[in-house]
Amino acid sequence: MFKLDLKRISTFVALTLFATTSISAQPQEIKLQTPPLDKRAVDGAIKYHIKDDVYADTYKINPDAYEIKQFNFGREATKNEIKARDIDVRYDWQGLPDGKGSVEQGDELYAKHCEMCHGEMGSGGKGYPLLVGGQGTLKNQMLKPGDEPPIKTIGSYWPYASTLWWYVKTGMPFPHPMSLTNDEVYAIVAYLLSLNEITIDGEELDDEYVLTKEKLMKVVMPNVNGFYPDVNGPDGPLVMKKFLSDSSNYATPNVRCMKNCPTAKVVRISQPLDDGIRPPLSTKRDLPKKEEGSAQNSKYAKLFEEKCSACHMNKAIAPVPGDKEEWASRIKQGIETLYEHAIKGFKGMPPKGGAMDLSDEDIKGIVDFMVEQSK
Amino acid sequence: MKREIDNKRESRRGFLKNIAASVVAAGTLAPSLLKADDPNLIEEPEWGKKLGLPVDKYLYGQPSPYEHNVVRRVHELLSSGDMYASVAMCPIHELDGIITPNGLFFNRCHGGVAIIDPNKYRLLIHGMVEKPLVLTLEDIKKYPSESVIHFIECPANGSTEWRAPQFNTLQFLKGMMSQAEWTGVRLKHILKDAGIKEGAKWVLAEGSDNSHMGRTIPLEKILDDAMVVWAQNGEALRPEQGYPIRLLVPGWEGNLNIKWLGRIEIGDKPWHAKEETSKYTMLMPSGKAIRFFWPMEVNSVITRPCPDKPWTHLKKGDVVEIEGLAWSGHGRIKGVDISFDGGKNWVEAKLKGLVLPKAWTRFSYIYKWEGEPLLLSSRAYDEVGNVQPTIDQEVGKMGVENIYHRNAIVTWEVKANGEVHNVQIRS
Incomplete structure (x- = not known):
């Protein structure tokens, strides 16, 4: 095992040495074969077939399933259903x-x-x-x-x-x-x-x-011609097949350059985004901290999550429960005012937040939950 | 994470100060912390001295509580400000092999995870067919089934990296993908019962969740390898994956693999749904956009080491396996090359395990690390001869405003102390 490693590693070292001492320093590339259009599927991918009851040279299949002309499962859909x-x-x-x-x-x-x-x-x-x-x-x-x-x-x-x-x-x-x-x-x-x-x-x-x-139906949008290829004609799928089969349409085709390849400078992270990750990154193997028992599982917590959180978990739209600063002035107005605003609507808040299926009592319960979270 | 790394670094520094100079000189590599006569061996461990859990404790099994950090993760920047039209990233740095456990499969949805009553579930097939069909879940499961292994990847995977490296974690760099064994029926069998009319060319597949997301798919793909699936890795689809039924479009944009599939309409023209106009279109530097782009292109990333799984535990001269994932929606992975010097010179890695069409494929390279800094990259190539591009090649053609289909080579900077950082090689 170790011998093998050394062999491989020395190959790598040799390659590197060759690269640095090579006089020509010309890139060395390996050319790859690309299949013709008729061997490709509609997306330019390899077209796989069933041969000797094996699909794509990989999966054995039951050919009898493919012989059946019709199964007659389900029932005909009605006009009203459609x-x-x-x-x-x-x-x-x-x-x-x-x-x-x-x-x-x-x-x-x-x-x-x-x-x-x-x-x-x-x-x-x-x-x-x-x-x-x-x-x-x-x-x-x-x-x-x-x-x-x-x-x-x-x-x-x-x-x-x-x-x-x-x-x-x-x-x-x-x-x-x-x-x-x-x-x-x-x-x-x-x-x-x-x-x-x-x-x-x-x-x-x-x-x-x-x-x-x-x-x-007369509207013509300003950017109607801003998209390609044109797939709306009768040959749309074929247009796509040709487009996707030629990678130069959407990429700079790379080659397998093995030595003396063109490279560029190293760019490091300057503004990391890792701090916003939830839960924080960790690969530790330890026991989880005990979860605190709270009102999280109450009926109103669940209703809040279902009906209100789309807006009220986004502080740009509405006050988020737990944001004490945002809630302090609201709590000062008194619970009855908050109930009224929630039930009848107030500024950007539609009546009952648009959840008209909720009773006034439900709304009050949800408001209580939100206030409780924010004290 | 930052704090944790800092702590680790601090404690390592403290440790190094207190030991022999020769070890310090050996590298900034962490020495083995295992003392002689390890009490974990000398003394009987607590789990060897008492009964374990009764077999009826978890009738649906749970991971060890020690694995609680192996979870999907979210970031508010990757959502619309809420957690409904959002994404939870797969911890691919923690995965082994090529199958993603169902609870860790990445979760992207557009209006929350719908919980569908399977008894009320219906699939409607209509449009240019001889006989429009209604199928219950039981009806669908009567068709002969097949099981296949394919990845599903959101085309926005890695989209935060167009302008510069930003995430120092593999989970957020490439975690918008996962792979499962899917079981279901080829759609071509079901469509025999509907009977496709002359002139049909396109198919609309639509979810029945609250986003009612529809996408246009060419009939040719539907009749080639698309499936209606009800199981992942041997059990019913998870709600996050579209329980009870999702569409599987092997190798194509994750978004096309419609979850909670409710309706299939056959037609003669493409629909131009919202995810084919405002989103999932590729804006090029010309100001024009590529309208449809279906397959996920050849791609790869080294998973060990990576920023989340660094080499800080290695001794100087350790032999270590460099391992990663390669995949292509265009077919099978043919090979993967590895560079240690930022892409100037490359050597061939070995593929290992199953090498399946349109599927994650593991690659491996055995390396003796002497503690030297590296710029470690992988470059995959596939069955149609496409080679994973450099950043300069990709940006040169596509600009930086494309959002979708970013498959440029990923580079890790391995430092002398074994830390690994996400960097980019670009002009």
């Missing part, structure tokens, strides 16, 4: 339902459902996306402190407005998706398009503008 679940909106507008909403209505809905995370008029919040601006920034590269990064927003980056409708309808508001009516989604989309100064048929979307299905 209608209830088919919630996507494709870029060619397939799936967009009817509805309408004005910019003004959208403004009100935005204040109620969106602003606590996405900021006033789409100006963004900590961790949550900015929704406006960024035009002309996409070529930016933030290479050193002070450089401006590219800013990817609905207006500067998104190629299709269909995605905006789909996203708002099925993914927003973040803690309560699928809670907005189609008309409400139209209104919020109208407001967001208006904020981004997007026009329809040359018309600006002012407060009174009412967005309908027909009008939305």
Whole structure:
């Protein structure tokens, strides 16, 4: 064993010596074979096959399973089932339902459902996306402190407005998706398009503008041509196969240079991020510290986690339980005021935090829990 | 960690002061701390003198309490400010072999981990099919199954490193990936029952959790090797992995392996979902973005040593195994080279264990370390002939604003005292 090690190590030393004493100091490279297009899958990867009941020269398979023409499992889906679940909106507008909403209505809905995370008029919040601006920034590269990064927003980056409708309808508001009516989604989309100064048929979307299905389908987003390759035609998958099979399209192909290879300088960590890691890094093998018994497992702690923590665990949006400084002034107002604010809404806080399924008693219990954590 | 390292360094310094000069000269390497007549051998240990736990103590087994630091970890910068659209990183520095224990599998989700009642679970398949289908979980499990080993990697793995090195820990540098043995059915078998119509080219796969995340996948991939899976490493999927059903798209972006899979729609055009427009698109220095990028490219990293598992315990002249993981979504790993001098000269490492398609592959190099400082790098190459790029090559083409698909060579600086630091070799 040890002999072998020495042999390998001496090989390495020899290589290094050769490298430093070589007169030519030319890089020495090993060329690799690349398969032709017809041996590749749609992603440019190796295309694997079943041969002699073995898949990819690796996994034995039962060929009888592959012989069966039909299994007839499950049952046929009904029209109503499909209608209830088919919630996507494709870029060619397939799936967009009817509805309408004005910019003004959208403004009100935005204040109620969106602003606590996405900021006033789409100006963004900590961790949550900015929704406006960024035009002309996409070529930016933030290479050193002070450089401006590219800013990817609905207006500067998104190629299709269909995605905006789909996203708002099925993914927003973040803690309560699928809670907005189609008309409400139209209104919020109208407001967001208006904020981004997007026009329809040359018309600006002012407060009174009412967005309908027909009008939305006319929207052409400013960055519609900002993406490649073009996959929307009938040969889309083939376009992708060719694109992904040629690594020079997306990378500088490397070679197996073995000696005298080009190299560069050593850059060390200047601003470590390790301090924010939770739980703190450790590879120790010891017994865990005993966990303190607390209110953590109470009913209201659980409700807080389910219904409130999306905002109230982010200090940029709402006061976080345990943050004594933030809570001191609030606790001073008296518990009844806090109950009222929580139940009826106050500033960025919607009534019951949007969790209208909770009773007033539940809300009071949650407030008690939050206050208790913050004393 | 910082404090711990500092403590370690302090105690080592204190120790070194009090011992013979010859040992100090031997290096700044930590000497063996094992004394002669070790009481751990001389005396009967406490676990040898009393009964252990009864067999019914944990009916679902737990790791040793001494392993409590082997956990996923989070960082608020890697989330949207909450812990719902966020990621918990896999402690890959603590893993052995190529299988990730289910409780440590990295967890990325977009609206929290959905807990689905398997009795109410339904998979809907519709669109350009002869017969739209509803399948229960039991229906799906009636199809003939296969078990395959594949990694799943988030394309944002390592994305904090585009401009400069930032994390001095492997867990956060490359922990957005894990590997399991997945059991399920090839989607091509299920689609025989639906019957695909002429002209169909694309598939929308959508999660049924609250983010309703959908992604477009070419039908060709779905019919090639995509699977609907219900088990990982021999047990039901964990909720974090999409219980009761997720899509498995071998070798492709983690995001495409839709968890809590609720719906499959077949169509003739791509959808352009939110994760194909605002996110998971690759913005190039030209200001234009690559729209779809599916496979995870050839990649590798040395896992021992690494910043989390340094060489501070070695004696001068110890023979040590340098070990790591290599993987490629384009196929099998063909080989891995190792450099000790920051990429000027390279030698071949050995692959060891199973070398599977689109799977983590272990590599190994036996080295006699004399305490000299090293710049240790690994460079993998795969079955399609792609070689892991240098940082300069990658940044030269892609810029630094891409976020996704960063697969450049990783370099560790091994110091004379055995500490290991994440550095970058770049112009």
